[in-house]
Amino acid sequence: MNAYVADFSARSSVSRASRVEDFIRKNHFDRPTLVLDVDRVEEQYHALKSGLGRARVHYAVKANPQREIIERLVKLGSGFDAASRAEVELCLSLGAAPEDISFGNTVKKVRDIEFAFNAGVTLFAADAEEELEKIAEHAPGAEVYIRLIVDASEADWPLSRKFGCARDKAIGLLDMARSLGLSPVGFSFHVGSQTKRATMWTTTLDQIAAVWHAARAAGHDLTLLNIGGGFPAYYGEEIEGPTPYARHVMELIAERFGDVPHVMAEPGRGLVAEAGMITAEVLLVSRKSDDDLHRWVYLDIGKFSGLAETMDEAIRYQFITDRDHEDFGPCILAGPSCDSADVLYEKRPVELPLGLRSGDRFLIRNCGAYTSTYASVGFNGFPPLDVAVI
Numbered sequence: 001m002n003a004y005v006a007d008f009s010a011r012s013s014v015s016r017a018s019r020v021e022d023f024i025r026k027n028h029f030d031r032p033t034l035v036l037d038v039d040r041v042e043e044q045y046h047a048l049k050s051g052l053g054r055a056r057v058h059y060a061v062k063a064n065p066q067r068e069i070i071e072r073l074v075k076l077g078s079g080f081d082a083a084s085r086a087e088v089e090l091c092l093s094l095g096a097a098p099e100d101i102s103f104g105n106t107v108k109k110v111r112d113i114e115f116a117f118n119a120g121v122t123l124f125a126a127d128a129e130e131e132l133e134k135i136a137e138h139a140p141g142a143e144v145y146i147r148l149i150v151d152a153s154e155a156d157w158p159l160s161r162k163f164g165c166a167r168d169k170a171i172g173l174l175d176m177a178r179s180l181g182l183s184p185v186g187f188s189f190h191v192g193s194q195t196k197r198a199t200m201w202t203t204t205l206d207q208i209a210a211v212w213h214a215a216r217a218a219g220h221d222l223t224l225l226n227i228g229g230g231f232p233a234y235y236g237e238e239i240e241g242p243t244p245y246a247r248h249v250m251e252l253i254a255e256r257f258g259d260v261p262h263v264m265a266e267p268g269r270g271l272v273a274e275a276g277m278i279t280a281e282v283l284l285v286s287r288k289s290d291d292d293l294h295r296w297v298y299l300d301i302g303k304f305s306g307l308a309e310t311m312d313e314a315i316r317y318q319f320i321t322d323r324d325h326e327d328f329g330p331c332i333l334a335g336p337s338c339d340s341a342d343v344l345y346e347k348r349p350v351e352l353p354l355g356l357r358s359g360d361r362f363l364i365r366n367c368g369a370y371t372s373t374y375a376s377v378g379f380n381g382f383p384p385l386d387v388a389v390i
């Protein structure tokens, strides 16, 4: 063990030692556990904030609703982007002020709208006529922003067409909101999650700016631009640091929108991913036939117990094992459940130590976002991801 520790520190530029990793090495875990370092969330908040300047941060709660994260962000003065009654309630119960919560889901239950409005939430998203009618009836007079579709996202995890309206509908919806007695304040969009470089925002911002200026010319005094999330986390490919990235995005915005009174950013992944590490275990290493080129490595965590973002191999996590000083070879990586969809990486195999075997500890880096909440309650009897906060 001592020899290993020495060897590990020699490799520290590859596997940056961290408080979460330290904690994992000093403790025993019976089941896959996400260890979260809330101080790291705070550092990331300050780093993003210093690049975002006057833009307000509204943390996208769905990325990780762990109460310690919300509490810390409340303390730091962050706002929140909530998608459901439960998320609104969570933020309120942990001290967020209702006016700091944006109800950003464009597909809301009427009862949830009513609940949020009665609790004091006054800012709602919409992308369709019927949604505006629901808001006008159950949150009369509320402020609304219209979510626009983004074409041609360059993100690793694009959010496609599920949310937002086409740009040629935008002004009609603002008109309708006004005639329903709502206060239409602006637009929102999401450039796509894990947009690795700030320059990738350019096309999207051009599209949104065109609608923004057309709406203003049509008499809408817009005051709010909600730029959504998309801020990247480090998964092994080079990304800009949070401060220069955010500063660059804000420069692109200033060039196109001028002095927008309120800019709102909703980082999820970019705020919490790097604060978390999962500790898991190798269950089996095998070959399907004697001349199989790739080993199969089965873990005690998979697509249904926290690693849903490996879908289509979109997000490629980085791993640390206790054998990282040995020679490496390609593997197909799979989860434990008896569903054949539970294969994490196969199209692009992952390189893992040749000596890897059953019982080995298997660490997954930078997975504080979209893991604990993506775990099923226990598909196939495998427990959902446990969470420990340090």
Ligand SMILES: *Cc1c(COP(=O)(O)O)cnc(C)c1O
Binding pocket: 060, 062, 063, 081, 104, 105, 190, 192, 193, 194, 228, 229, 230, 231, 266, 267, 268, 269, 270
């Ligand atoms: C999920 C989501 C976010 C967060 O996106 P990230 O890419 O994780 O930063 C922000 N805004 C809205 C409306 C979302 O649905």
